[in-house]
Amino acid sequence: MTELTKSTADAGTAEPAAAPAPAAASAEPAVARVTQWGEIRHRFVANKLAVFGLVLVLALFLTAIFAPLIAPQDPYHQDLTNTLQDPSGEHLLGTDALGRDQLSRIIYGSRIAVEVGLASIFLACAIGVVVGALAGYFGKATDSVLMRVADVFFAFPLIIGAIVIIMAMGRGVMPVIISLAVFSWPTVSRLLRSSILSVREADYVHAARALGASTSRIIIRHIIPNSIAAVMAYAAFSVGGAIVAEASLSFLGVGVSPEVPEWGNMLAGAKDFLGVKDFLWVYPSIAIVLTVLGFVFVGDGLRDALDPKLR
């Protein structure tokens, strides 16, 4: 997932992007006129997969918000006399090694997923937009320095980089969010920068400049709105990736604390019982898959809606 966004977003660390490479799909600035939101929405709604994705994402959000109302039991409640129970009327999805209700833990798990997914990508976008805008705006030395810094963080494989940061910060939700953002922002800033560079040469910007608009005005009025579309599509797409990364970290035992109901934690506990108590990993897996698909479909739909020629 993470490899995907990274490498498709921008293949190289430098220039060769001139080729007609659909590979660079998500990197290519989706030059959508801001006035076309209606049309974009129309195209999005016409995309069945995207709508399906939206339904999944909304379901996830609702589950997260209303978890205490939906969950049949306290996700922390242990019942050592009823460990590893197969799914039954009492425990629809069974109980784990400490006798906790799996359905409740999956429901509560959506909270961490939403929290980490949204927060880390929001943070990444915030850093990325600022750095990208600065690099694109000032160009020259500033650009070189910022982009080299971006290269440094880009060069870390996401999970590995995140683990290093978490080692330094300690486990927990906040470290996970920060560590994921720290290695995700370069993609955003590259996206924005290349978008700015290409938009800067666009006719309407030349026109604005010819009419005497200042550079900052051009950036704020013309360049950012046109570049932000690409960032948004990336963001929607990447939330799914961030959720996978977060679950991966917990799966490896470096994410959130193990007693916290979280999908990666559940899988980490379940793998000891592979082939013996398969329901322990099957249901959390389904939750993750549906969540990721939801965000991917929304992201794809958004990208296509923003720039139909990329379909």
Add this chain to the structure above:
Amino acid sequence: MRGAKSAKWVAGAIVVALAATACGGGNDKGDSAKGGVFRMGITEPTAIDPFNAQESEGSLVAHNLFTGLYKVEPNGKLIPALAESATTSDDGKTWTFKIKAGTKFSNGEPVDAEAFVRAWTRVADKKSASDVAYHMAGIEGYEDLNSGKSDKFAGVKAVDANTLEVKLSAADFEFDKKTVHTVFAPVPKVAGAADNKAYNDQPIGNGPFKMEGAWEHNKKITLVRNDDYGFEKAKLAKVEITILNPNNTSTLEYQGFQAGTFDWARMPTPQLPVAKQKYAPKNQWVEADTSGINYLVAFNQNAPLNSPDARKAISYAIDREAIAKGVFQGMQKPASSVLPPSFADVYQEGVCTTCVKQDVAKAKELAEKSGLKPGTVLDFGYNTGSGHEEWVQAVAQQLKDVLGLEVKLNGKPFKEALSEQKDKKTAGLWRSAWGADYPTADNFLFPLLATGSINEDPATGAAQGDNRGRYSNPEFDKLLDQARATKDAAARAALYKQAEKLAVDTEQGLIPLWKRTQYRLANTAKFDNVKMDFFEDPNLAEISAK
């Protein structure tokens, strides 16, 4: 040290269950070599050179490559090996060992008193930075040698070829028992200094087996019978030790055993009940409570656990039985003492009265008395990636349920965990375990509970010793000193028992949880006399093929 790194009583991070997947036929030509080939798996040892062999894997190899002054039976009884006799001065400070004459290292060098002086000096040398050298700390001159002030071991002397004299800086009537540790093994001249990489990977020893080729790191170690062994020779022709991935060694061993590629195996904890059902009837199931303890470090000097009552409240609140059944599926046994049942002379079942049975009422009462009010924040640390995640959650929940404490689980990787435990400010609980290095009560009580084992670093205040709960009671320390200086074994045992009762029962300096119970599979269909030794390894030197 053993058991620590591999934490083998609960399998490592990734344990994959097996549904009896016997894959491929095993290597059955074992019997072709005269005496048979015994095959087993271990994780990569830290070292097999006795100067730094430490955990169970390393000592398995070192014990079979080297024979020292004494051997030990699983019940802790000493058996003389190279030591034909030992005499102790009345003050307990001078030990004189008569070394059996005429035995040789496998390269022909004689095993004499000089070989011990050479070996021990090599170990204690500053440059060796041996992790196990501290076992020699009681010997005179250790300080100077270990700090680099001297290059001679003042307290160790070869009086003549067959007489070894050891001077201790304090009385110790159980020094002989310490020498069962491989760090006390003799080495030949070719060993050279500790950084002799060639010797590190292919030690030449005087044991029942010798290396066939060098240690192939992360692949295998092969031992062959030493036909010139100075004692009763081994019956096995060869021992093939496959080095497995540390991530799930027990699963691999179990799988290997089922497939017939290993003759000895550990099992992943979730598989134990099934494995027992399958192999116990075939008489291939080996089970023993060994010389170790799983316990909770309670930080004695910081609130909220800075009173015996508070620690007792915690101990009473834990339902060991329920966790043993629910989480460990009956494969762990609650402990009610620190000293293990394998030390028959000092074992006191139930000495920790709070450990015997969960008592909610008493727990609440004691908590109330000691100010451990509901809502009190209690840190509960553990090291991650070693399979502790599940049961610590169960303990934490019981403390929440019974005492209404706000338990904060704090999982950390090994090194961080250790550094946090050492910290002077750390409070609350920390999971821990201890395995004996040699069969003495002192090896539990002194490191875990003596004031001297806090060994505070004057600069940082960190506890450098193993008594990280910082239990400190002069009366206890005095009992230990007395015991060490008591020549009579029975009287000594009584003193140790008294000390344990004081520290563990009266003052609850730490909180015992479960015994160290070990399970193995042994291929009794092909081999006779397969047993688990004191170090939880197979008794290779005594096994014979059918």
Add this chain to the structure above:
Amino acid sequence: MTTSHITAERPAAAPGDDETPVLEVRDLHVEFKTREGIVRAVNGVNYSVRSGETLAVLGESGSGKSVTAQAIMGILDSPPGRVSKGEILFRGQDILKLSEEERRKLRGPKMAMIFQDALSALNPVFSVGNQLGEMFRVHQGMSKKDATAKAVELMDRVKIPAAKARVNDYPHQFSGGMRQRIMIAMALALEPDLIIADEPTTALDVTVQAQVMDLLAELQQEYAMGLILITHDLGVVADVADKIAVMYAGRIVEQSPIHELYKRPAHPYTRGLLDSIPRLDQKGQELYAIKGLPPNLLKPPAGCAFNPRCPKAQDICRTDVPALVPVTEQDGAELVGRTSACHFWKEQIHG
């Protein structure tokens, strides 16, 4: 007709059977299936071209001129496009009835095509020598070395300087004009009987346009090929074409020998096209432009497709589709080769 082994020694002058045109298109209909419905891109086109003759096909984009050409070459995107009706006679034989493999063997040795934008029509990742030589390797089984030699020869012939040195260069390394010469060389490679040039000069600078056009004309003369020159620019064809067919909305609206058309167009659409050419003698006047947009072929207007844009449209134009009829002098004398599809051609041509 279907043999693929046509050697280079073949006489330069084609067996000029003047009675049989090299190519004759009869009542050709091409349609495209799209999500919105069926687009009838070509609706009954008839034209022919003889050896040594140049037919210019004129029309706006979307008029069906390129689709007709692709149908002839057999390179329609199919699906969604297909020939729904009609015949394409190559030297008298209906090639629509041939198998795909037989048609393939016609392409190259018998008929060839020059595309508008040589940059996109040449494969960017192969050298021009490779792409030129491919003709010889595939159709004549020539070795790689010989094929390259032939490629150099061809490049010389289309007057590319330092051909030998540049044979291994890639298309993007050539200028626009040079690239188009390479396209021409490629079309000429096997000396086909018919060349279809689809807007060969549109993408080029005006000065280069003339050079390329001249070269094309010169080579056509030399090899006595039939040439169909597709263009939207009346100015380009005046000097090279023998006759002209004007297309609008998938139909031919007027056919004429080249010079007569300029003098007396017989269709208001042609008139409009002629009026929109800038002329020196009308300097200062506002340039004429045909008002409106080309018709939507999904929903072509009833009657004459040109009626919504026609300044002279009458009621009949909005109901009846005008047939393509011979155009005569006022006295009824035949005007050879002239037809028009306008209800009011008489008024148009005779004022």
Add this chain to the structure above:
Amino acid sequence: MGSYVIRRLGQMVVVLFGATVVLFACLFVLPGDPVGSLGGDKARDPAVVAELRERYGLNDPLPVQYGNFVKNLAKGDLGEDYTQRRPVTEILAPKLTNTAKLAVAAIVIDIAIGLLAGMIAALFRYSFWDVLITLLTTMAVGFPSFVIGLVLLSTFSVKLAWFPVIADGSFQSMILPAFTLAILDAALVARLMRGTMLEVLKADYVKTAVAKGLPRRTVLFKHVMRNSIIPVVTYLGISFGSLLGGALITEAIFNWDGIGLALVLAIQQQNNPIIIGVVSFGVAVFVVLNLIVDLLYAVLDPRIRLA
């Protein structure tokens, strides 16, 4: 080209420098003493700790430690690990071989399945196969590697017993982890290939090729393929880089003895030399692969000028 490569190499050095600085900074702030324990419950003898800190220069200030690291790195020396005191390069070399084996296997699967599926989908657009492939590749994106790993392991190893449950380095045991790694990439390659190929099929030069009378296979396998694979090659190159950097999850699930698993264990044990070794290697490989891919791009597409 030459100057381009030199400039890129320069940038690479900068990136590697930055990455190792970040890595050092993170490891340096860790509370644990890197030589403080061997990963067990017992404390290490303070004398040993002091000796080892001295030996490995851990008492030096961070910049000095970093300087020594860089100096040694230039000599291809990653130092000794603090447990066995063996050279890190010697420890990691066989594990790297294992990781490389897995990476190559995964890439081969990517190419075989991804390219083929993408081609079929593009050539038979809107057919049953196209719909099926599009559906599967769309779904595959939603399956994280640990889910795929668990599914494959439980199905093919535990239930069907076709493959060993735990990898022992044999070819047979490589199949499942290789597929686990490959499925997502294969799906992406297929999507990429389909998209690119549809694009290329519409290109004028393909029409030209047909108009030249080339047989269909020449048109497809020469003119279409050669242009379609360019982005795929780029993608696979980068992907290979990340695979070589260690597939932590997959190696952990299947117990594949590669550098990814070594890293997971090193993190548990805070074995800093190994962590530094693996992470630096991962970053270096990623950066180098990026350069190679860019050069390859220029070779595959003559229009690209590297400047």
